[in-house]
Amino acid sequence: MHRPWHPERLAARLPFLRRRARLRAEVAAFLAARGYTEVETPVLQPCPGMEPNLDPFATRYAAKLGEEARALYLQFSPEFAMKTLLAGGAGPIFQFARAFRNGEAGPNHQPEFTLLEWYRPGADLAGLMDETEALIRAVCPDGLRRGDAVVPTDRPFARITVAEAFDRLVGVDVLASAGDAAALACAAGIAVRPGETWQDVFFRLLLERVEPAIGRDAPAFLTHWPVSEAALSRRDPSEPRVALRFELFAAGVELANAYEELTDPAEQRARFAAWRAERWAATGEDRVPDENFLAALEHGLPPCAGIALGFDRLAMLASGARTIDDVLWLPVV
Template identity: 60%
Template sequence: MSQPWETLADRMPMLRRRMLLTQAVRSFFAARGYMEVETPYAVVAPGEEVHLRAVPAGDKYLNTSPEFAMKKLLAGGCGPIFQLARVWRDEPRSFSHAPEFTMLEWYNLRPDLTALMDETEALLRAVLPPVLVRNGRTISLQDFERITVAEAFFRYVGADVLATEGDAPALAAAAGAKLRESEGWEDLFFRLLLERVEPELGRERPCFLTHWPASQAALARRDPADPRVAERFELFCGGMELANAFVELTDAAEQRARFLEDRARRHALYGGEDWALDEAFLAAVDRLPPCAGIALGFDRLAMLACGASRISDVMWLQG
């Protein structure tokens, strides 16, 4: 096995491009009046997402996201803000994922999903070439697609995902899929999303997948026009999920109930020990100004900027 310094010369053009990308991102947010912040990496509560596995660090955990800490800053009146944060997730390596990576996360003071998509488009156009080449496919940043989860399931699965929510046999029948043993609705939802929907997204232009079923957006506000869905989007480009965004929930009682439900689901699936609920975060939720936030994989953004096929090509060293 080669040592990390032995490939450094070959990777240096992409690493220099990464440096320029970092500078461009900071310039973009500075021009829009954002403040750059820093938050702790070792935390007592790494989050409540059901499927994220945190890395222990003594009596604390390495954070899986700076979200809780940044919202505490927002509650104190520090906004709009952004951060280039180091995060850790106990997940296998792949061509587009490393267990330790850099996340670009920012929060504006407008509870408007459309405005956040507009801002995200502006960022990508400001820091990336107008035409990307990835895995032999050309992707134009001139136009971005926006499609709801319900529309995507109608188009690519042939199922009404909202009408069948919670009913796995009904979703399987509508999709023409065979239900696996012990497979619940959520499991089937994600299987169909991964197998039939995501491969169709962001192939020739970046795509925002919006308005997720409310059960799949634990930190997002429900859509006032349709409470079956939450104001969430994911951004896909070049065969990768690039970002995940919410109009933020500002009701602490509802947030607590969602956390407890997620804990019960996590225990049922994975077992393991719990950490104390982050009461400071829950107190901050009630003090949050109306806002929207987004987490974007910076290393994946660098992959797009460089035309790299592996995340390791754009990382200085891998932990």
């Protein structure tokens, strides 16, 4: 068996790994030049994140031998921790953070991975797209490569709303069908599978018809998501059916997820309560929200925008590697 550290296998991966190292330094320099401060926050958190579809790695902590232990989790992302720093007045910040999601492995996935997250007080979604585009162009001037496909970065990145994408590529008014799985499936010419919700049909169409068709000629921002998929983003005040969120795609890979951040603590509590109930119904796990994060929202999170970019994926596309494993020094799985 050729293990990841085996000289022959490591030698084959070294060009990708050295590109990764240069890329990290280039990204840090770019953000520092724009006034960002690099931070480090704990990987262990009282709540891994509230997304009901993600499974955590759990552990237990006791201050001393024999003391009753309490649950801690390896984080899905550093988002909660970084937003508490924003509420405290840290200003523009970024982090290369270790993140963990149980049950994930594949050409684009590992259960332990690196997220690049950055947040700027006062920024909006359009400004964050401008900055993200500038960063990708600066650190990957020769384009993004996956196999034989090369996506140039020296031309304007595409910007398309979810509603526009579904109209053009699926032929449906996705916002008009919100909450009605049968209506969305019928309009798209597909059958609803047993137990599928509107969200299930939405994501099936997104994965099968939308994502493969965007980010091929230039990286593409898919923006203004249905409000049911708002996550931690604000609603669009000019269109209450959508949220101020974008994802970035290139060469068939989702690279980043970004929000104009939700700052309303009451709405955030309500969303967490809904996710908590959904997780309980699906798995029997009672995932308790992070009260420290909610306290920071109560104190006052400034208007801001933030992004989580899969750094391993960016390294893969920057180096031309075919899988995530090629840009990891020692893959976990």
